[in-house]
Amino acid sequence: MIRLEGISRTFDLGGRPVHALVDVDEAIGAGEHVAIVGPSGSGKSTLLNLLGCLDRPTAGRYELEGRDVAALSETELDTVRRDKIGFVFQAFHLVGRLSAVENVELPMLFAGTGRRERRQRAMAALEAVGLADRADHRPDQLSGGERQRAALARATVLEPAILLADEPTGNLDTASGNQVLDLLDRMNDRGLTLIVVTHDPYVARRADRLLVLVDGRIVRRIAAAEVHSLEELFVPPDGEAPP
Amino acid sequence: MKASDLLTFAWRALSRHPLRSSLSLLGVAVGVTAVVLLTALGEGARRYVVDQFSAIGTNLLIVVPGKVETTGGMPGVGGAPNDLTLDDAEAVARRVVSVRRVAPVAAGTESVSHGDRSREVAVIGTTAEYAQVRKLAVGSGRFLPAGDVGHGRQVAVIGAGVARELFPSESALGGVVRIGDWRFRVIGILGAKGTQLGVDLDEVVLIPVGPAMRMLNRTSLFRLLIEVAPGADLDAVRTRVIDLLAERHDEEDVTVMTQDSVVSAASGILGALTLAVAAIAAISLVVAGIGILNVMLVSVSERTGEVGLLRSLGAARRQVLSFFLVEAAILSSVGGAAGLGAGYGLARLLARIYPALPAAPPAWAVWASLATALGVGLTFGLLPARRAARLDPVEALRG
Numbered sequence: 001m002i003r004l005e006g007i008s009r010t011f012d013l014g015g016r017p018v019h020a021l022v023d024v025d026e027a028i029g030a031g032e033h034v035a036i037v038g039p040s041g042s043g044k045s046t047l048l049n050l051l052g053c054l055d056r057p058t059a060g061r062y063e064l065e066g067r068d069v070a071a072l073s074e075t076e077l078d079t080v081r082r083d084k085i086g087f088v089f090q091a092f093h094l095v096g097r098l099s100a101v102e103n104v105e106l107p108m109l110f111a112g113t114g115r116r117e118r119r120q121r122a123m124a125a126l127e128a129v130g131l132a133d134r135a136d137h138r139p140d141q142l143s144g145g146e147r148q149r150a151a152l153a154r155a156t157v158l159e160p161a162i163l164l165a166d167e168p169t170g171n172l173d174t175a176s177g178n179q180v181l182d183l184l185d186r187m188n189d190r191g192l193t194l195i196v197v198t199h200d201p202y203v204a205r206r207a208d209r210l211l212v213l214v215d216g217r218i219v220r221r222i223a224a225a226e227v228h229s230l231e232e233l234f235v236p237p238d239g240e241a242p243p
Numbered sequence: 244m245k246a247s248d249l250l251t252f253a254w255r256a257l258s259r260h261p262l263r264s265s266l267s268l269l270g271v272a273v274g275v276t277a278v279v280l281l282t283a284l285g286e287g288a289r290r291y292v293v294d295q296f297s298a299i300g301t302n303l304l305i306v307v308p309g310k311v312e313t314t315g316g317m318p319g320v321g322g323a324p325n326d327l328t329l330d331d332a333e334a335v336a337r338r339v340v341s342v343r344r345v346a347p348v349a350a351g352t353e354s355v356s357h358g359d360r361s362r363e364v365a366v367i368g369t370t371a372e373y374a375q376v377r378k379l380a381v382g383s384g385r386f387l388p389a390g391d392v393g394h395g396r397q398v399a400v401i402g403a404g405v406a407r408e409l410f411p412s413e414s415a416l417g418g419v420v421r422i423g424d425w426r427f428r429v430i431g432i433l434g435a436k437g438t439q440l441g442v443d444l445d446e447v448v449l450i451p452v453g454p455a456m457r458m459l460n461r462t463s464l465f466r467l468l469i470e471v472a473p474g475a476d477l478d479a480v481r482t483r484v485i486d487l488l489a490e491r492h493d494e495e496d497v498t499v500m501t502q503d504s505v506v507s508a509a510s511g512i513l514g515a516l517t518l519a520v521a522a523i524a525a526i527s528l529v530v531a532g533i534g535i536l537n538v539m540l541v542s543v544s545e546r547t548g549e550v551g552l553l554r555s556l557g558a559a560r561r562q563v564l565s566f567f568l569v570e571a572a573i574l575s576s577v578g579g580a581a582g583l584g585a586g587y588g589l590a591r592l593l594a595r596i597y598p599a600l601p602a603a604p605p606a607w608a609v610w611a612s613l614a615t616a617l618g619v620g621l622t623f624g625l626l627p628a629r630r631a632a633r634l635d636p637v638e639a640l641r642g
Contacts, residue, residue, distance in 0.1 A: 054555055054636045075559060082557020093552040097259045109252065110558045112244050
């Protein structure tokens, strides 16, 4: 499903190059549940943005479902983001003036889907995250957990192949965080490829496997069952602590 | 994305900040109101002038003896123009196609008296046709009788002002006035019509043309007023009149003016003035456009995160551009519509207060102001919209 070969991403920060990702190789199969962990500034979010086609690598090759992403036009990338990829953010990113169901409708709005079909599918997606009765509430009338579930409904309403979640429970209390994680697990069980960026060992352990990112490199690949604490993972294999 | 969805989406974004949106909308509204109202005034002035002329009749030809333009004839040949006679008037009336009426005019100034009261007034010798040609209304009594052009009884129709002056305490009708050394019986008094093209119709005395020419000692008429049938080609009739009179006089020695050319000249000047005023008012629309620019720039910087989100959900740059452009278009077009309503309302109010001034905005001004408002909104909306569309989605999501 996803194949990364020699991916690097360099930012220019005031004339000085910053290497956010360095020579990343990875393959993620369809239906996998992968957690990307690492200390702050290790390039986790950059990797997620690349995977989500929001950003392009400086070097290397990114294949998505067998297609070279670099060869896709801007318009094709827009369509890929809309139809193939779902995003869930730590800060929810719901549009404040729109109700929950209208937020869920947004991707279909861009696709030009008719009003009735849009509403029907959005309601079904809300139903799937248990928010059907809150459909007409605006985000400021929803709890944090409800907001993230609405965002989850929006990310999955067009049945994407991949769901990218950036600290999905970072702003949530344990109970609502668990609700969201359970939903993610269930969607993954139904075949959705799930890639989660997290600091939280509890979240990370729910994945099949973990990619440990330090200073823009994948320093370790490890099965979730073998993880005890995340901090021990962040130490590079040669024993030096990250700066 | 469907157009209706786009409109709804933009509208929802605008209604989130009702005060801010309505203020920038107000700017456009004031601009359009200014354009509509000022052009209404200009158009009103133009129509006022045209109406004044039309009251005399725009389908009017005026024959003046003598040629205005210089001719290159040999000295001694031609010379003084031939007299313009009553026979000429009759010939024009009978022989030129599309001529409806001809009123011969002999004119001079004479002292008019009744008893010990006396006044210098304009004396116009003419026929019954004059009332129709110049659209005069008789206030009381009747107008000059028809027929008997050459001789004419010694009757007079006097202006309302003359009647008041000479007959302060009694009815002028049936009274006798002395004009020069001649006596005339007053058979009618003109209705109040005010000034027509500089001639104060209150201060005038109309008598039959025959006695007038004898009294004023004239052999030539002062003018022929020709009313052309409605719808007829004024220039063609003018040519035929010139040809006929040239044939009768053996030379072309008259000048024929059209009332129409005078009207269209005045109308043209006032139309240009209206256009200039509209252009000045349109500057306020540009100012309103800068208001929209300001509001949209603030809106884009506030909604940077939203733009990032929309891009991550699959919105194309083009779509982001259209969100903000449509917002600007809504602001300017709703503002324009409001300004149009206000402008029309004020123009109507003005027309009610000053009925003489038919203030109504011309259609071109309405369309031009709306188009300018929309154009200004789109032009000034383009910069913020492009800024939004060019945002890097990753950066935008972060900020």
